[in-house]
Amino acid sequence: MDALLLSRIQFAANISFHILFPTITIALGWLLLWFRLRFNRTGDQAYMDAYFFWVKVFALSFAMGVVSGITMSFQFGTNWPGFMESVGNIAGPLLAYEVLTAFFLEAVFLGIMLFGSRRVSARVHTLATFLVAFGTTMSAFWILVLNSWMHTPQGFEIRDGVAYATDWFAIVFNPSLPYRLVHMLLASGLTVAFLVAGVSALRWLVSDRSRANMLTLRTGLTLGAILIPLQIFAGDMHGLNTLEHQPQKVAAMEANWETGPRVPLILFAIPDEEARENRFEIGIPGGASLILTHDPDGVVPGLNDFVAEDGTLLHPPVTPLFFAFRIMVGVGFTMLFVAWAGSWMIWRRGDINRPLAYVLVPMALSGWAATLAGWYTTEIGRQPWLVSGVLKTSDAVSALPAGSVGITLAAYLLVYAGLILAYLSVIVALALKAAKTPHEAPPGINDPGIDPDPAMAVATGRDARG
Amino acid sequence: MAEFDWALWLPYIFAALMGFAILVYVILDGFDLGIGILSPLADDAQKDRMVSAIGPFWDANETWLVLAVGVLLVAFPVAHGVILTTLYFPVAVLLIGLILRGVAFEFRAKVSVAAKPVWNRMFFVGSLMSALAQGYMLGSYVLGLDTGWAAVGFAVLVAVCLAAAYAAIGAAWLIHKTEGELQKKAVAWLRASLGLVALGMAAISLATPLASARIWDRWLGFPETLFLAPLPVLTVGLFAWLWQLSGKLPLEGDRLNLAPFAALAGIFALGFAGLAWSFYPYVVPGRITIAEAASATESLAIILVGTLFVLPVITGYSIWAYRIFGGKAVDLRYD
Numbered sequence: 079m080d081a082l083l084l085s086r087i088q089f090a091a092n093i094s095f096h097i098l099f100p101t102i103t104i105a106l107g108w109l110l111l112w113f114r115l116r117f118n119r120t121g122d123q124a125y126m127d128a129y130f131f132w133v134k135v136f137a138l139s140f141a142m143g144v145v146s147g148i149t150m151s152f153q154f155g156t157n158w159p160g161f162m163e164s165v166g167n168i169a170g171p172l173l174a175y176e177v178l179t180a181f182f183l184e185a186v187f188l189g190i191m192l193f194g195s196r197r198v199s200a201r202v203h204t205l206a207t208f209l210v211a212f213g214t215t216m217s218a219f220w221i222l223v224l225n226s227w228m229h230t231p232q233g234f235e236i237r238d239g240v241a242y243a244t245d246w247f248a249i250v251f252n253p254s255l256p257y258r259l260v261h262m263l264l265a266s267g268l269t270v271a272f273l274v275a276g277v278s279a280l281r282w283l284v285s286d287r288s289r290a291n292m293l294t295l296r297t298g299l300t301l302g303a304i305l306i307p308l309q310i311f312a313g314d315m316h317g318l319n320t321l322e323h324q325p326q327k328v329a330a331m332e333a334n335w336e337t338g339p340r341v342p343l344i345l346f347a348i349p350d351e352e353a354r355e356n357r358f359e360i361g362i363p364g365g366a367s368l369i370l371t372h373d374p375d376g377v378v379p380g381l382n383d384f385v386a387e388d389g390t391l392l393h394p395p396v397t398p399l400f401f402a403f404r405i406m407v408g409v410g411f412t413m414l415f416v417a418w419a420g421s422w423m424i425w426r427r428g429d430i431n432r433p434l435a436y437v438l439v440p441m442a443l444s445g446w447a448a449t450l451a452g453w454y455t456t457e458i459g460r461q462p463w464l465v466s467g468v469l470k471t472s473d474a475v476s477a478l479p480a481g482s483v484g485i486t487l488a489a490y491l492l493v494y495a496g497l498i499l500a501y502l503s504v505i506v507a508l509a510l511k512a513a514k515t516p517h518e519a520p521p522g523i524n525d526p527g528i529d530p531d532p533a534m535a536v537a538t539g540r541d542a543r544g
Numbered sequence: 545m546a547e548f549d550w551a552l553w554l555p556y557i558f559a560a561l562m563g564f565a566i567l568v569y570v571i572l573d574g575f576d577l578g579i580g581i582l583s584p585l586a587d588d589a590q591k592d593r594m595v596s597a598i599g600p601f602w603d604a605n606e607t608w609l610v611l612a613v614g615v616l617l618v619a620f621p622v623a624h625g626v627i628l629t630t631l632y633f634p635v636a637v638l639l640i641g642l643i644l645r646g647v648a649f650e651f652r653a654k655v656s657v658a659a660k661p662v663w664n665r666m667f668f669v670g671s672l673m674s675a676l677a678q679g680y681m682l683g684s685y686v687l688g689l690d691t692g693w694a695a696v697g698f699a700v701l702v703a704v705c706l707a708a709a710y711a712a713i714g715a716a717w718l719i720h721k722t723e724g725e726l727q728k729k730a731v732a733w734l735r736a737s738l739g740l741v742a743l744g745m746a747a748i749s750l751a752t753p754l755a756s757a758r759i760w761d762r763w764l765g766f767p768e769t770l771f772l773a774p775l776p777v778l779t780v781g782l783f784a785w786l787w788q789l790s791g792k793l794p795l796e797g798d799r800l801n802l803a804p805f806a807a808l809a810g811i812f813a814l815g816f817a818g819l820a821w822s823f824y825p826y827v828v829p830g831r832i833t834i835a836e837a838a839s840a841t842e843s844l845a846i847i848l849v850g851t852l853f854v855l856p857v858i859t860g861y862s863i864w865a866y867r868i869f870g871g872k873a874v875d876l877r878y879d
Contacts, residue, residue, distance in 0.1 A: 159628070
């Protein structure tokens, strides 16, 4: 394999590993704030128990996200120097604003959020929780600005092969940003909804019926049930936006080779990229036209329009896009069914049953599956461009020997595989441990060195009376 | 009066900002990494106490590295590419080290008792890898990113000495944050590592002018020598004072418990100032100057505006967080 392909695999491995954790922390931060606010208001200790359990998962996920994020920031220089050399004038400020407005905020207030509940007032602890949640969301905002700009670049001019910003407002609010941002934030919400529901279901299966666990179970299911239809709607809008700006990507997602009306919605096929046709195709006539143009006779672009005179392909590889997109949609509809069925059950009976719990536990990772599949769809879908129409991926790679990239790739893969296993096993261990000891002593009591937080003591006292 | 020329000044402002971020990183994450390097020398209870002395801070400390690399990437994209591709392997070692160190904090606190030693080892290995990689990168940079065997040997020497310097400042932080047996141990660690710190600074001070005639003239020409004399003199003075003080620590009533940390931070700052003077105006020594490597003026300007507003806020809330967790370290609890 050559250095370009190895560098691409290394970057894909890094970003695939990295994205798993912000996907959790963005929404989990807000969920923790919700628990904290509910406790402040009601004094119900179950909310604080939920907070203290899930803040551990947050801390773990956050650490994984931070360390892999640092790796990402170095990868630009080590493997893709051409990226910063040609579009650094635009990518640079966006990344700088992420560091300045998000990274420090998250990192500093995380310490207070994790370890400060007995050192600061309830109000400051709530504020720290809010700032961490806000920071993770700001971080996502800046990264998605840059990523969206790479898909739909505008607000710049090229002089001597280098991009110069001409309109920062146009750069930040580029055409695909709103769709991509909403789609990603909802993906984060769904990932957390199913993670929380799945881990709570695991605790439920080992007969943890504590109020805190039933609370998080219901919260996860309800959140999932509310967010999934919104996500399906947002995803559809995002698809239409992509059709407008990157028709070749949509053509590859649909494995549609010829431009024309009444294009079928392909349920299954094996795209043959050599023969430029599909094998074993099963489709709904006019389906793709109906979804993409809201008219069964609508004209949908085909891949054959994106081949240069000299035969160079100007569209992304078809097979990975076709399948990644179908995995994402398939997982999404499974989520819809499970979240609605689960919510209905828990609202009707106040409890779930064993079959549902057995479905929910593996579904804890469904958000990751959908996010990764969606991410591959959009990122592979930008190829052969790194910045659409501006910079080709092959022009940005560094002139490293393939062997060097191969060695570091192997090292990263080894570390990442080990960490994923450790992460999942620790979450399972935390859940089982919490299930065995559902009622921990209220905070502050076993700690003679420090005065218990007065606000917390009041709240706990109110809880005891209630 | 000549009009202030932003296009001319912006690259230097960003070079200064990058220097500031690197210095803050080296001091702050330096003590985190140092504590990781020292951790195998402590027993289990002491390990927990050492981790709790840095637990609430390490993440924010590490962010200064992201800022430094961010500024390099943003303000000097060409230099960023040259430096990071040349130092490809040390960077990979640094990153894997930072990954292992960073996740070890979380894992060691959450796994079963049986698995804890594994993560303690990861904490040590990750910290040591990161420190050595940074030292190696510094050594290479000082010799102009030369890749000959002599340069590699020198870089290895600097790597060991920087790891020792981190161990020293880690020990100094422990003297501030702990008491009793662990504090006494920290004093011993500090004294044991100071010799290597001095060796490293001396090696860099000698090698840098020898490696480049330009730097030789800059330090040893007249009258520069006179203006620069305070740098080495102050450094030697601080070393001597620290050595003498550390022989007597801990003092009655724990007086001066922050002094070793302050002295080492001062030594780091002086060494850094010396390096900055040596390499100015180059961002890649002898090859690319600050002005040549800089991004477009309008891009730098838009970042500067944000930085001027945000950096004081960041500094403010960082100091506040340190105050919240001030005093002697106690066991960390999530609730």
